[in-house]
Amino acid sequence: xxxIIEIKNVKKIYRVGDEKIIALDDINxxxxxxxxxxxxxxxxxxxxxxxxxxxxxxxxSSGSIKIKGINIELLNEKKLVKFRxxxxxxxxxxxxxxxxxxxxxxxxxxLTFKGISKRAREKEASKMLKSVGLENRxxxxxSQMSGGQQQRVGIAxxxxxxxxxxxxxxxxxNLDSKTTKEVMELIVSMAKKNNQTLIIVTHDQNIAKFxxxxxxxxxxxxEKIEQLNY
Ligand code: ADP
Ligand code: MG
Numbered sequence: 001x002x003x004i005i006e007i008k009n010v011k012k013i014y015r016v017g018d019e020k021i022i023a024l025d026d027i028n029x030x031x032x033x034x035x036x037x038x039x040x041x042x043x044x045x046x047x048x049x050x051x052x053x054x055x056x057x058x059x060x061s062s063g064s065i066k067i068k069g070i071n072i073e074l075l076n077e078k079k080l081v082k083f084r085x086x087x088x089x090x091x092x093x094x095x096x097x098x099x100x101x102x103x104x105x106x107x108x109x110x111l112t113f114k115g116i117s118k119r120a121r122e123k124e125a126s127k128m129l130k131s132v133g134l135e136n137r138x139x140x141x142x143s144q145m146s147g148g149q150q151q152r153v154g155i156a157x158x159x160x161x162x163x164x165x166x167x168x169x170x171x172x173x174n175l176d177s178k179t180t181k182e183v184m185e186l187i188v189s190m191a192k193k194n195n196q197t198l199i200i201v202t203h204d205q206n207i208a209k210f211x212x213x214x215x216x217x218x219x220x221x222x223e224k225i226e227q228l229n230y
Contacts, residue, residue: 001032001033001034001035002032002033003030003031003032003033004031004032004033004067004068004164004165004197005029005030005031005054005065005066005067005165005197005199006029006030006031006064006065006066006067007027007028007029007030007054007063007064007065007066008028008063008064008065008066009026009027009028009062009063009064010024010026010027010028010050010053010060010062010063010064010065011024011025011026011027011060011061011062011063012024012046012049012053012058012060012061012220013061022220023046023049023220024046024049024050024053024060024220024221025219025220025221026063026221027050027063027220027221027222028222029215029222029225031197031199032197033164033195033197034195034196034197035197035198035212035213036188036191036192036197036198036200036210036211036212036213037197037198037199037200037211037212037213037215038199038200038201038202038207038208038210038211038213038214038215039051039199039200039201039202039215039217040202040203040204040205040208040214040215040216040217041203041216041217041218041223042203042218043203045217045218045219045220046217046219046220047169047201047202047203047217048169048201050201050217051167051169051199051201053065054067054167054199055084055088055090055167056072056075056080056083056084056088059073060073067083067087067165068087068164070083085110085113085114086114086163087163087164087165088163088164088165088166088167089110089157089158089159089160089161089163089165089166089167090158090166090167090168090169091151091154091155091158091166091167091168091169091171091187092154092168092169092171093169093170093171093173093174094173094174095142095147095150095151095153095154095174096154097142097150097153097154097157098142099141099142099143100141101141102138102139102140102141103129103134103137103138103139103140103141103142103145103153103156104122104125104126104129104138104139106142106153106157107125107128107129107153107156107157107160108121108122108125108160109157110157110160110161111124111125111160111161114161124160124161125156125160126138128156128157128159128160129152129153129156131156131190132152132153132155132156132186132190133152134149134152134153134156137149137153147174147175147179148175148179148182148183151171151172151174151175151179151183152183152186154171155171155183155186155187155190159190159191159194159196162194162196163196164196164197165196165197165198165199166187166190166191166196166197166198166199167199167201168187168198168199168200168201169201170201170202170203171183171184171187171200172184172202172204172207180207184207184210185210187200187210188210198211209228211228212227212228213225213226213227213228214226214228
């Protein structure tokens with residue numbers, strides 16, 4: 001399998017007042033297409049910063065990030081938006097659903113930016129909601145669903161339109177242990193089905209076990225990489 005992501009000598013420094021915070025010190029990492037990769041580390045170790053850089057939400061202070069052969073640190077904001085719309089899906093800890101919209105409308109959103117007709121969008125979004133077990137919640141708003149159900153909507157939205165890469169930042173951080181297991185199994189099976197690359201950020205060893213490879217992050221550096229065999 002080919003490398004879909006290649007990170008070289010990435011550093012991220014934040015300046016707060018006079019203080020310099022090295023969020024990422026020197027990160028080198030390659031991720032293959034279809035890999036389930038977990039970034040594991042304690043709070044403040046730099047996991048979310050790394051994910052945000054990979055998703056093109058922030059720029060590295062130095063170093064390069066190549067995704068599908070494109071150096072995304074060189075893209076302007078307009079091109080980055082387009083890049084994300086075409087290649088990337090997101091699952092957030094706090095779901096980040098649009099509260100006035102129904103489950104169906106939330107899942108339709110990413111397809112809107114791809115210029116797909118309303119009818120085709122709704123068909124595709126219903127199919128996704130069915131595959132996450134929410135076929136009878138299409139008209140529900142986020143406030144009318146449990147946390148686990150809202151995250152299933154979040155997963156349907158991340159995977160709709162078949163993006164090559166899906167990023168998930170602490171996707172089960174707000175869920176109980178039973179729902180956590182169900183949601184993790186769902187995310188992993190969705191990614192495997194279409195050979196998508198999945199990158200999950202967590203501080204939880206038990207979540208990390210769902211991955212093929214665990215990248216241990218400590219103090220802005222990769223401490224070790226653990227290959228899991230099945
Ligand atoms: P994690 O996701 O592993 O908990 P983060 O990547 O959020 O860690 O943060 C890594 C370090 O960078 C922390 O020390 C954090 O305080 C700092 N940091 C993160 N984002 C910012 C920011 N926007 N401005 C200043 N410091 C930040
Ligand atoms: Mg974080």
